[in-house]
Amino acid sequence: MKILRLAALFLALATPLRAEIDIQTVTSPGGIKAWLIEDHNIPFTALEIRFRGGTALDQPGKRGAVNLMTALIEEGTGDLDSPAFARARDSLAASFSFGADEDAVSVSARFLTENRDQALDLLRRALVEPSFPPEAVDRVRGQVLANIRSDEKDPGSLAGRMLRAMAFGDHPYASPGDGTAETVAALTRDDIVAAHAATLARDRIYVAAAGDISAADLGAVLDALFSGLPASGAPLPDRAPMNLTGGVTVVDFPGPQSTVLFAHEGMKRDDPDFFAASILNEIMGGGRFGARLMTEVREKRGLTYGIGSYLVGYDQAELYMGQFATANGTVAEAIEVVRGEWARMADQGVTPEELETAKTYMTGSYPLRFDGNGSIANILVGMQMIGLEADYPKTRNDKVNAVTIEDVQRVAARLYQPQALRFVVVGQPDGVATTD
Structure with a gap:
């Protein structure tokens, strides 16, 4: 899914490249x-x-x-x-x-x-x-x-x-x-x-x-x-509408468990608040076991083996998404826990300790995908497509570290919209039905 590929790209961009890497900009004679x-x-x-x-x-x-x-x-x-x-x-x-x-x-x-x-x-x-x-x-x-x-x-x-x-x-x-x-x-x-x-x-x-x-x-x-390709191609598409509203949609699918996606509108990559939003997402549903969703849904309640959230940026739309799978009998409880964590983040933000832990993780970890020419070239072309500058790897950590507790509290209230979350449930969940 494009969603997962974009999430992987954003995660990779959330950590710096090796310090010795020097990006040259090249323009061909043509x-x-x-x-x-x-x-x-x-x-x-x-x-x-x-x-x-x-x-x-x-x-x-x-x-x-x-x-x-x-x-x-x-x-x-x-x-x-x-x-x-x-x-x-x-x-x-x-x-x-x-x-x-x-x-x-x-x-x-x-x-x-x-x-x-x-x-x-x-x-x-x-x-x-x-x-x-x-x-x-x-x-x-x-x-x-x-x-x-x-x-x-x-x-x-x-x-x-x-x-x-x-x-x-x-x-x-x-x-x-x-x-x-x-x-x-x-x-x-x-x-x-x-x-x-x-x-x-x-x-x-x-x-x-x-x-x-x-x-x-x-x-x-x-x-x-x-040189043998045409000079121009078809016009690029316009902005996509954002029609998601809060609620639940159930798609009947036989089996002992249900797969659940949840989403509402996200944030543009060039938004001044994007770094704060990335830190908030790391705290909420990043890849660490200490993330709130993993703690509340898996560790405390045992409702799923894994759950995560991610900021998704298409060229013409943005989503803030998450996903998990759980037994049909526990879908309703898991949805309420996610909604509750979304509301807690919107209302209370994060603690100073959570902020510092997320910053340390995001600035100090080096993703394994940067261990060869192929993975590096792949990340660099992705950086270009989302409009980053060639010096991004050198400036990115400073931008993350510059985010203050006041920034994340303000952005949490803006980004997290618990009433706007749409849950799509594919399965036969007990006591869960489609709502408007």
Whole structure:
């Protein structure tokens, strides 16, 4: 789920990169910008590329086209069919992966320095000249349809779909980016070609690289990779509405336990109060066992194995969300505990001890995902997409430490809206029914 990927990104951004990392800003001769961390200790480079727009650029009636197109990029180019493309890639000891979420098409490339030119030429051909052979379209379509059928039987997926539909009205965010069985079955090769032109364009590129490559070499790489793409793609979507209201929605699903998502409106990443909001969320539902939700719902009452909350930032919407699973007989109690903690935070804020503990954790922990070129490049491209500056890793801790107890108390009253929480329950909970 995009929700979880965004939560992981925000968690990673909540801790500083290694002090010795120096981010260079690179502009290619053709004007394409990128961030680079040079590391010549190992003859290997990781390249992360994002095209802003993602599955939100699906045209009306064509839901799932961008997702299917992305899954087909490696299925052939020019005179290379899918097996020949895979052999060429593997012979270079390179790896490519392609994905799509609501806001971006993502491309990840890993290659050895000695094979850089050949690997990047193969990647260029895949990006600029995908062949989308009809037999591959049918085969990959079948895989996507199988995934859709699987999601229809997964309580977590059902909860996410219901919550998005309730939150976002007729915006593309309101429905899954992989489409429905009906829309995917109806997609044609022409729809796939149109989705490629709409999303892979030079006016929406974000790039980060880490490893054995110089700024000059990276600039040349960028122009070679992208010069064959169209200058502009489809217009980006407008802001999404926020239609969530407080209450409970129950989706019947047989089983001994229920999956629960809860959410209300969140906060923009560039809001001046975002650092305070991040600290508050760490105290409320962060990854530590000392977080309030874990303490109250799991440790004191034994209602769940795990519960957490997270600030979610789409390009065109924000949510403050959480999730847990519990036995059908304890859903009502767990919901009331969560509401109670939300209200306690809004009314009372946090203690000075909680604030200092959260700050220490957020400024002192180094996430394991920063342990290699690939993970670093991935974080850097995410930083660009949410509008952070290249010096963010050097300034971030000071900004966290500058948050005062008065700041968090004020922001707690603003952020936490217990009466606005919408709980989506997928299961057969005892004594819990849908409310308006």
